[in-house]
Amino acid sequence: MLKCRAAWRRLAPLARASSTLCRQNAKRAVLRNERRPDLNCSQMSTAPSGGGRENTLYVVLVGAACLGGGVYAYRTVLGDKQRYQERISEIASRTRRVEPEQQKVQTQTEPAAATEATKDVPEEAEEPQAVVEEERSPAPAETSAPAEAADLPLEAISDPPLRIDTPNQPVAPTEEIEPLSNTPEASEPSPAPVLESEVAPVAVDESISEVSVQLQDVPVVESEHSAAVVQETAVEPTPVVPVLPEHAPYLLIGGGTASFAAARSIRARDPRARVLIITDEQDLPYMRPPLSKELWFSDDPAVTETLRFKQWNGKERSIYFQPPSFYVDPVELTKVENGGVAVMTGKKVVHMDVRGNKVRLCDGSEITYDKCLIATGGIPRNMQVIERAGEEVTKRTTLFRKIDDFKSLEKISRTVKSITIIGGGFLGSELACALGRKSADVGLEVMQMFPEKGNMGKVLPEYLSNWTTEKVRREGVQVLTEALVKNVNFKEGKVEIKLKDGRVVKTDHIVAAVGLEPNVDLATSGGLEVDSDFGGYRVNAELQARSNIWVAGDAACFYDIKLGRRRVEHHDHAVVSGRLAGENMTGASKPYWHQSMFWSDLGPDVGYEAIGIVDSSLPTVGVFAKATAKDTPKAATEQSGTGIRSESETEAVAGKMSPTLSTPIPPVAKDDYGKGVIFYLRDNVVVGIILWNVFNRMPIARKIIKDGEQHADLNEVAKLFNIHED
Amino acid sequence: MSYCRQEGKDRIIFVTKEDHEAPSNAELVADDPDDPYEDHGLILPNGDINWNCPCLGGMASGPCGQQFKEAFSCFHYSKEEVKGADCVENFRGMQECMQKYPELYPQEEEAESPPTDSDPAPPSTSEDQLPPDSPSAS
Numbered sequence: 002m003l004k005c006r007a008a009w010r011r012l013a014p015l016a017r018a019s020s021t022l023c024r025q026n027a028k029r030a031v032l033r034n035e036r037r038p039d040l041n042c043s044q045m046s047t048a049p050s051g052g053g054r055e056n057t058l059y060v061v062l063v064g065a066a067c068l069g070g071g072v073y074a075y076r077t078v079l080g081d082k083q084r085y086q087e088r089i090s091e092i093a094s095r096t097r098r099v100e101p102e103q104q105k106v107q108t109q110t111e112p113a114a115a116t117e118a119t120k121d122v123p124e125e126a127e128e129p130q131a132v133v134e135e136e137r138s139p140a141p142a143e144t145s146a147p148a149e150a151a152d153l154p155l156e157a158i159s160d161p162p163l164r165i166d167t168p169n170q171p172v173a174p175t176e177e178i179e180p181l182s183n184t185p186e187a188s189e190p191s192p193a194p195v196l197e198s199e200v201a202p203v204a205v206d207e208s209i210s211e212v213s214v215q216l217q218d219v220p221v222v223e224s225e226h227s228a229a230v231v232q233e234t235a236v237e238p239t240p241v242v243p244v245l246p247e248h249a250p251y252l253l254i255g256g257g258t259a260s261f262a263a264a265r266s267i268r269a270r271d272p273r274a275r276v277l278i279i280t281d282e283q284d285l286p287y288m289r290p291p292l293s294k295e296l297w298f299s300d301d302p303a304v305t306e307t308l309r310f311k312q313w314n315g316k317e318r319s320i321y322f323q324p325p326s327f328y329v330d331p332v333e334l335t336k337v338e339n340g341g342v343a344v345m346t347g348k349k350v351v352h353m354d355v356r357g358n359k360v361r362l363c364d365g366s367e368i369t370y371d372k373c374l375i376a377t378g379g380i381p382r383n384m385q386v387i388e389r390a391g392e393e394v395t396k397r398t399t400l401f402r403k404i405d406d407f408k409s410l411e412k413i414s415r416t417v418k419s420i421t422i423i424g425g426g427f428l429g430s431e432l433a434c435a436l437g438r439k440s441a442d443v444g445l446e447v448m449q450m451f452p453e454k455g456n457m458g459k460v461l462p463e464y465l466s467n468w469t470t471e472k473v474r475r476e477g478v479q480v481l482t483e484a485l486v487k488n489v490n491f492k493e494g495k496v497e498i499k500l501k502d503g504r505v506v507k508t509d510h511i512v513a514a515v516g517l518e519p520n521v522d523l524a525t526s527g528g529l530e531v532d533s534d535f536g537g538y539r540v541n542a543e544l545q546a547r548s549n550i551w552v553a554g555d556a557a558c559f560y561d562i563k564l565g566r567r568r569v570e571h572h573d574h575a576v577v578s579g580r581l582a583g584e585n586m587t588g589a590s591k592p593y594w595h596q597s598m599f600w601s602d603l604g605p606d607v608g609y610e611a612i613g614i615v616d617s618s619l620p621t622v623g624v625f626a627k628a629t630a631k632d633t634p635k636a637a638t639e640q641s642g643t644g645i646r647s648e649s650e651t652e653a654v655a656g657k658m659s660p661t662l663s664t665p666i667p668p669v670a671k672d673d674y675g676k677g678v679i680f681y682l683r684d685n686v687v688v689g690i691i692l693w694n695v696f697n698r699m700p701i702a703r704k705i706i707k708d709g710e711q712h713a714d715l716n717e718v719a720k721l722f723n724i725h726e727d
Numbered sequence: 728m729s730y731c732r733q734e735g736k737d738r739i740i741f742v743t744k745e746d747h748e749a750p751s752n753a754e755l756v757a758d759d760p761d762d763p764y765e766d767h768g769l770i771l772p773n774g775d776i777n778w779n780c781p782c783l784g785g786m787a788s789g790p791c792g793q794q795f796k797e798a799f800s801c802f803h804y805s806k807e808e809v810k811g812a813d814c815v816e817n818f819r820g821m822q823e824c825m826q827k828y829p830e831l832y833p834q835e836e837e838a839e840s841p842p843t844d845s846d847p848a849p850p851s852t853s854e855d856q857l858p859p860d861s862p863s864a865s
Contacts, residue, residue, distance in 0.1 A: 270779055322785075323831065339790070339793040341790060620738075624740045626747075714752075718751065720750070
């Protein structure tokens with residue numbers, strides 16, 4: 002139908018033109034005829050004179066042309082329709098054949114066969130990439146090599162020209178089919194060309210129309226082409242038809258930490274729940290903290306591929322929350338008996354229809370939901386001076402957030418001579434320390450600059466911030482404080498950064514760690530409120546934005562009953578809020594109550610855990626003892642056996658910690674803030690606590706904040722932490 | 728002896744071990760065990776199993792989640808002398824399921840242990856935690 006429409010659309014102008022021409026000629030002819038009677042008074046003549054005869058001939062010719070055009074159009078349209086019907090019936094018959102195959106764990110590729118459109122990507126299997134042409138000799142029917150990690154089950158359509166159907170009109174059918182979300186065909190474009198994008202530009206041309214006929218038979222594999230490794234599968238080599246879910250009971254937009262935590266929570270509470278995660282990244286859900294810490298300290302040269310990090314005690318784990326086999330193929334989601342979690346990668350949700358309880362993806366397909374979570378996180382902010390500086394500078398700038406950013410920065414750190422990090426917060430300082438550590442080995446100059454007076458200037462009180470800056474310098478980083486960037490240029494092969502106070506820094510590469518812009522793209526279409534103070538979607542204490550819509554993670558500006566409205570950009574908060582959103586999506590109606598914590602390590606000697614509102618503009622009270630060798634992040638993780646500090650709480654069992662005899666050392670003239678506790682006060686109530694090189698005490702800190710009491714003597718409160726012991 | 732210093736709005740106190748020897752007189756508010764908002768450990772106040780406990784890792788939510796829940800529930804409510812003796816079928820079902828996903832449930836002697844590899848969970852104050860057993864340990 003739609004093909005007809007498109008065909009008609011194309012032919013319409015032609016028809017119109019020719020019909021206009023016809024009409025005009027006819028009119029002219031008529032007019033001329035009319036006038037003639039006035040002149041000659043002979044009305045009956047059909048071919049009055051030579052001139053009249055020419056006219057008539059002209060009219061006849063044009064009329065014939067119109068007629069011919071009309072007939073052609075009609076026939077093409079009919080032909081389209083017919084081919085379409087054939088295709089549909091073919092596919093329908095294939096769908097029935099497909100299901101038994103999909104149950105088997107496929108680890109081989111399916112040899113080529115018909116069109117791209119009809120491929121399915123079994124989760125654990127590799128992508129079959131085959132295009133079958135018989136007519137075309139250079140038919141690259143390539144079957145993909147075995148298992149690429151099933152990390153790319155689905156990608157957006159990449160090659161419209163690969164679609165077939167009508168000769169000379171390769172593009173049209175794709176477009177038409179896409180909006181057809183209610184038919185199985187609609188799903189073809191999405192999963193199919195996944196593989197296409199891998200295939201080197203395959204120019205599909207007209208001959209493919211014949212393919213539809215061949216589809217009925219066992220497809221022929223043209224594997225004369227070199228690159229392809231044809232693997233004969235035990236499975237019958239019929240292309241599988243993917244049917245993407247049109248409805249997901251639980252729809253999670255965004256595939257990060259918050260989303261994964263919610264998925265887990267939903268599955269735990271609602272048996273047989275079917276959860277669909279849609280992410281525009283290519284990766285399955287993973288955790289971010291190691292990207293700026295542990296992965297840099299790995300000894301493994303292949304770390305950028307494996308993405309596994311070794312924790313201090315030798316235990317290794319991947320940054321991915323779960324291996325691919327944990328997830329269900331989205332195509333299977335509605336059918337699998339006990340439900341599961343499916344991830345659609347490479348898809349962006351562009352529109353949200355709250356009234357209709359559905360979302361629309363970038364490829365036009367629509368998915369309805371019962372409950373929806375928005376966990377879209379954010380994108381790193383860039384600096385205006387860099388954006389305006391031109392391509393030479395922007396291509397030498399990294400905005401660090403994702404796995405790809407880590408991979409590229411890791412590569413860059415091995416090739417360039419100098420890297421400058423702009424930003425003195427968590428990410429900037431952690432990256433600076435990580436790169437600083439490497440700097441000695443690879444001869445890399447690492448610089449860090451920021452407008453504050455010291456590292457973590459917005460978080461730590463000034464004395465501690467200064468102390469931290471010294472530590473960072475000792476990690477091999479040249480720290481420039483109170484540095485405001487005025488402009489950036491590319492000169493003589495170097496990126497030149499000019500500061501407001503006149504200092505000039507020449508470097509090879511810039512890492513901008515200047516904050517995160519929460520992603521609120523769906524606010525307009527979904528009619529969701531955006532917070533003007535903190536950014537992000539405004540939600541209530543139960544993380545709900547509207548009926549059936551929750552928001553969690555970096556993008557959620559929520560009401561914290563104890564501490565007021567806030568938006569938190571930390572890993573543990575993503576986990577806690579994701580879990581809470583999952584609970585509320587399954588009917589719990591609980592407010593944000595369990596305070597999330599965060600942590601940071603600045604090298605192996607300085608680490609801290611914090612909870613609540615930790616803002617350096619608040620008055621603080623710090624209680625310190627001198628650190629012994631036992632008090633380092635290294636020791637803490639060794640004891641608990643995890644690298645992710647928030648997990649160490651879950652796994653610690655009371656009694657594991659053995660008190661040591663730390664020799665009482667009187668405070669020295671130059672204050673050494675080895676370890677201690679810092680309280681952040683608001684109206685004399687403790688709203689935030691930092692545990693400085695003191696570990697495994699977070700539950701006490703959490704309790705103090707939960708109480709919200711006004712304590713007269715904070716030293717007494719500090720005693721609760723036993724800072725002198727391990 | 729502790730000493731104290733003020734830097735603008737920030738106060739800094741240095742304390743020795745002796746200073747902190749005396750027990751604290753800071754008062755903490757008593758916890759309400761029935762608080763509906765609080766996170767609970769593995770066992771909820773009413774005796775049910777909290778499947779959302781971070782200590783379980785991904786066990787209740789993975790592909791074998793259903794089997795795990797059945798087996799563990801049976802064990803939990805088992806009144807036999809040897810607890811869980813009547814749940815052999817359930818455990819077998821669970822084990823069969825887990826064998827289909829060797830990547831997720833690496834084959835060990837105790838199929839019950841949750842893999843800590845997959846636990847991104849936040850801290851929880853649970854007393855009855857399953858001893859986490861990491862597949863890649865040992």
